[in-house]
Amino acid sequence: xxxxxxxxxxxxxxxxxxxxDLSGRDLxxxxxxxxxxxxxxxxxxxxxxxxxxxxxxxRADLSGAKLxxxxxxxxxxxxxxxxxxxxxxxxxxxADLSGANLSDADLRGAYLGRSKLNQANLTGANLRSADLRAARLxxxxxxxADLRGARLDKQNLRGMDLQGINFxxxxxxxxxxxxADLRGAxxxxxxxxxxxxxxADLRGAxLEGANLTNAILSEAQTEGAKFEAAIMPDGxxxxxEKQQKNQNSAGR
Numbered sequence: 001x002x003x004x005x006x007x008x009x010x011x012x013x014x015x016x017x018x019x020x021d022l023s024g025r026d027l028x029x030x031x032x033x034x035x036x037x038x039x040x041x042x043x044x045x046x047x048x049x050x051x052x053x054x055x056x057x058x059r060a061d062l063s064g065a066k067l068x069x070x071x072x073x074x075x076x077x078x079x080x081x082x083x084x085x086x087x088x089x090x091x092x093x094x095a096d097l098s099g100a101n102l103s104d105a106d107l108r109g110a111y112l113g114r115s116k117l118n119q120a121n122l123t124g125a126n127l128r129s130a131d132l133r134a135a136r137l138x139x140x141x142x143x144x145a146d147l148r149g150a151r152l153d154k155q156n157l158r159g160m161d162l163q164g165i166n167f168x169x170x171x172x173x174x175x176x177x178x179x180a181d182l183r184g185a186x187x188x189x190x191x192x193x194x195x196x197x198x199x200a201d202l203r204g205a206x207l208e209g210a211n212l213t214n215a216i217l218s219e220a221q222t223e224g225a226k227f228e229a230a231i232m233p234d235g236x237x238x239x240x241e242k243q244q245k246n247q248n249s250a251g252r
Contacts, residue, residue, distance in 0.1 A: 009035075023061075033071075
């Protein structure tokens with residue numbers, strides 16, 4: 001699009017700016033709701049506190065963009081590039097981020113309830129205290145992601161590779177970890193009430209102080225896992241000298 005077309009879009013006269021170049025632009029607090037910005041270049045743009053409600057950003061380049069406090073509820077950002085984007089405190093309710101690249105993105109405290117993150121790349125993303133309840137994470141890559149204090153209640157994480165991920169102090173009530181790989185993961189202090197770990201690999205995981213009341217640990221591999229001070233499925237608190245016994249019974 002021409003420079004004139006871009007300015008016309010920014011004036012609010014039209015809602016479409018497909019493939020336009022808005023890289024590095026100051027668009028903070030801009031009203032861009034329902035805009036069509038598919039394949040647009042927004043690299044490094046300042047969109048803090050902007051409204052992108054129901055906007056279409058399919059395959060848009062938002063790498064390094066600043067979006068703290070922005071409203072991206074119901075946005076369509078399939079396959080968008082959000083590498084190293086700042087999305088702290090951003091509203092992403094029911095956002096479609098399927099296949100999006102969110103590697104190294106800052107999503108601290110972001111609200112991602114009911115969002116679609118299928119096949120998304122969240123490698124190294126900071127999701128501390130993010131709300132991911134009812135989000136769809138099937139096929140997502142979470143390698144090196146920070147999920148401390150995140151809300152993942154009733155999340156479906158069946159069969160996922162969650163090796164070494166830090167979930168400390170997260171809420172994961174009734175989360176399904178069936179067959180998941182949690183080797184070396186940190187689940188210390190996590191509320192895992194009613195969680196399902198059937199067939200999960202918990203070798204070397206840290207579950208110190210976790211609440212495992214009513215959790216299912218059948219056929220789980222727990223060699224080397226730490227359960228000190230954890231509340232076990234039967235409601236009893238694990239004691240250091242009984243850890244090995246708890247591990248053996250949990251894996252049966």
